[in-house]
Amino acid sequence: MEIRRLRLLREFADRGSIGAVAEAMHMTPSAVSQQLKVLAGEAGVELLEPDGRRIRLTPAGQALVLRADEVIAAVDRAHEEMAAYSSGHSMVRLAMFPSGASLLLPAVLDNAAESGIDVTAFHLDVGYPEAPPALADFDIVVTHRDERMPAVTDPRVHVTELMREPLDVIVSGSSDLAHRRTIDVTDLADRDWISVEGGFPVDDVLLSISALTGVAPRVTQRMLDFTTIEALVAADHGIALMPRFAARHPGVVPLELKGVRAARVYESLTRPRPRKAVSAIEDHLREAVIGLPDRESPRGRAAAATDKKDNQPEGDAE
Template sequence: MAIERLRVLRELADRGTVAAVAAALSMTPSAVSQQLKVLAREAGVALLEPDGRRVRLTDAGRALVVRADEVLAAMDKAAAEMASYRGSPRGEVRVALFPSGAALLLPRVLAELAGSGVEMVARDEDVPAVEVPRLLADYDVVLTHRDERAASIGGPRVASRVLMREPIDVVVGPNHRLAGHGAVVPAELADETWLSVRGGFPVDDVLRSIATVTGVQPRIAQRLNDFTVIEALVASGYGIALMPRHAVRHPDVVMLRLAGVRAARLYDLATRPHAEKRPAVATVLAAFQAAARRATGPDDQQR
């Protein structure tokens, strides 16, 4: 089986449509379809089946995608090993980060990489953790976040490593009735107006946990994914919010520890399996680990 045809199959698994694969690989849709037909003949089994006006992978196709990941990872490793004979790790590593994680870690990561010969190209991608496999079609490393009680996103086609834990606190305005408290329990928050994020993100998961404990459905006035906007509204008295501890910047909000509920998010670094065998990717992963150690304190690791 030709490696390039295996790459086309993997792209179809990642992107979902022949048209999307054609756009990603600078091919025509008919050329993509032809490559997939040839690969099916080489495999001796059907790899695709009709799905309405589109196609989807058969069980055999999905199994072959997993092997394609392994073959392509081995090719990347071989290229990286040859590069290592030419000196220190070099090359470009594409990284996707969620915005608040980028604000905390990206300056530190870039400082770690200075002089390494590795060029990190960063882009912000604000999606729930379940969408990370889709991002790995375009990125070598994805920094994502999830509620600490949520399952890992790791699987046959995704390698996931926990990078750090960040507590999630309650933030209130300076004149709020709870502003003088160091900590609060869910029962004290049952009648509050909330400013939250869109569903599927860790902060919303914690808010739903508060609702479960209190038996009161939270009254959410606004859903915004920009923590800078959320804390500005909190400071102005338009509601209270849950925010990751290191995302709080506004001088006029008051942070309160949330007691009685597990309230934290985990940062995960996701790659394709075996991607760390590329020296450049391994260097970036190590830079993230060093940055996380410097960014967190002992309280962050308490569970």
């Protein structure tokens, strides 16, 4: 079995259609189909079968994809080692959701440069179920989920938990709640909310609040950018759930939420048995998490950030 045909089979498993494989591999659909037929002949068993108007992997095809992952990983590791001997550098394609990237990526890039690894980073902000398929295009996908949602279970995906980040309620500095340090979920039933779109961890926690209080949160605006959400909260247009490290606006006050589990879990997704450079970048992600300040108290973290800024020499504030 030729490695290039195994790659086409894996691409089909990742992308789900001959057309998508053809586009990704810069081939014609007929050429992809022909090569997969040749692979089936080499395997001695059908690898694809009709599924309505589409086609899908047979059980034998699914089994071969798992072996293809192993073979391709071994070949890629060999290529990486030879390239390292030649140039001294390896390359890793890293996809991260925006707020996670702003938090962890600078330290990862610093450590990667010292390790001789070239990292090409991309923003990828999708719901948790859509994260594993992105491994068709990236070596590592850093994603996040509501902590009550089970981690992905797929023999073709290796999951590494990086950290748990609490979600706080943020209110404006002029709010009647701003003097508090904590807030119980039952005190939030009759408030205007600003949230993210459905399918993301923050909105999942709002659904839990609805289940506990019996009152559906009154969401007046939905935004995908935390900076915009903070600005709206600071201007008294509502309250919001905010990941603890994402809250930066001086006009908002974070309150620790009581009465419901509220956190998002960061995960790193790779293929099983990744290249050495990919494993090294995962190590750098864990090191970046270790280097973060204490996550236990929203007020304590804000105070620490203020103290650090106040103690900077003049001219270093930016």
